[in-house]
Amino acid sequence: MRILVAGSYYADSFARNIAETLERMGHVVLAAEDASTFWHFTSWKKTWRILERAFPSIERKHQRGMVRAIEAFQPNLVVITYGQYSPQIIHEMRHASEAKLVAWYPDALSNLGRQYLLASELDAWFFKDRYMVEKFRADLELNAHYLPQACNSVQHRRVELTEGERRKYGCDLCTSSNMYYYRARILEIFNDYDLKIWGASFPRWLVSPLRAHYPGMYVADGEKAKAFNAAKIVLNTMHYSEIEAVNQRLFETTACGAFVITEWNPALPELFEPEREVVTFRTRQELKEKVDYFLAHPEERQQIADRAYARAHREHTFEIRLTRMFTVLRLAADPTSLRVRPASEQPA
Numbered sequence: 564m565r566i567l568v569a570g571s572y573y574a575d576s577f578a579r580n581i582a583e584t585l586e587r588m589g590h591v592v593l594a595a596e597d598a599s600t601f602w603h604f605t606s607w608k609k610t611w612r613i614l615e616r617a618f619p620s621i622e623r624k625h626q627r628g629m630v631r632a633i634e635a636f637q638p639n640l641v642v643i644t645y646g647q648y649s650p651q652i653i654h655e656m657r658h659a660s661e662a663k664l665v666a667w668y669p670d671a672l673s674n675l676g677r678q679y680l681l682a683s684e685l686d687a688w689f690f691k692d693r694y695m696v697e698k699f700r701a702d703l704e705l706n707a708h709y710l711p712q713a714c715n716s717v718q719h720r721r722v723e724l725t726e727g728e729r730r731k732y733g734c735d736l737c738t739s740s741n742m743y744y745y746r747a748r749i750l751e752i753f754n755d756y757d758l759k760i761w762g763a764s765f766p767r768w769l770v771s772p773l774r775a776h777y778p779g780m781y782v783a784d785g786e787k788a789k790a791f792n793a794a795k796i797v798l799n800t801m802h803y804s805e806i807e808a809v810n811q812r813l814f815e816t817t818a819c820g821a822f823v824i825t826e827w828n829p830a831l832p833e834l835f836e837p838e839r840e841v842v843t844f845r846t847r848q849e850l851k852e853k854v855d856y857f858l859a860h861p862e863e864r865q866q867i868a869d870r871a872y873a874r875a876h877r878e879h880t881f882e883i884r885l886t887r888m889f890t891v892l893r894l895a896a897d898p899t900s901l902r903v904r905p906a907s908e909q910p911a
């Protein structure tokens with residue numbers, strides 16, 4: 564198929580992992596950038612987003628570039644990541660080709676913003692949170708489906724570390740995450756531990772002793788695999804608005820072969836077996852007790868990590884998720900439904 568993936572492209576981004584996987588699966592892929600990659604870690608992106616939201620005409624003018632990309636590429640399928648496109652632009656996308664148009668939203672309910680996704684003309688909506696699926700199906704009659712995030716089967720794997728890499732990344736505890744007060748309050752109990760927090764920025768407004776554990780380095784792809792493999796324990800805390808969903812980091816860490824202690828969530832048992840493939844916690848005290856226990860039991864850590872590694876690559880890759888998407892859309896079962904609009908019918 565010819566598939567356009569709309570999103571932000573930077574190292575280990577959701578859209579990039581989807582596009583890379585689709586290419587490995589044999590599809591022709593257009594990785595369509597919705598904003599400058601250069602802005603991903605800068606204030607310019609925030610400034611531009613503020614202008615777009617304050618002046619809808621600026622937003623539509625900027626987003627119309629994606630309509631032109633669809634007109635030129637004439638895909639069979641358009642996969643939109645996140646929910647940034649206005650309903651008016653989605654309407655134009657629909658009329659730009661014969662493609663099926665879907666959204667795969669990888670974030671929490673709290674980040675829906677203006678809720679553009681809920682008012683858009685899409686063929687299907689895919690959410691990682693079962694609560695969102697059931698709520699929007701029942702209340703809005705959306706064609707919503709449950710599709711968790713996944714691991715990149717090529718990038719997220721066990722790797723051999725050099726002595727230099729062990730010195731650089733090695734630690735008792737680590738995580739790779741954005742930092743905010745909810746997460747900081749949970750992790751501050753490990754301020755006296757050998758802890759490393761990988762990420763692109765530690766907010767200036769956040770006052771926490773954890774800043775001392777922040778190397779100021781964004782890890783992705785092979786570097787992320789090295790960081791997770793070098794740590795004895797990877798801590799996975801989730802945003803409090805993850806209702807019935809787990810985060811991307813859970814799939815990445817297990818796929819890298821790390822031993823993971825993760826925050827409990829109702830969605831977890833369907834994805835990994837608690838206490839056998841990943842260790843879980845519900846309170847800070849329970850988290851601390853389990854960290855102390857497993858730091859002292861390396862063989863048990865390894866056994867649990869091995870089982871999670873096998874499960875992640877067996878059941879939770881982007882290949883598996885995308886195959887599920889195609890099944891829902893009846894693309895795999897009915898290839899004759901795919902039609903590229905002839906040049907004579909393409910918009911002027």
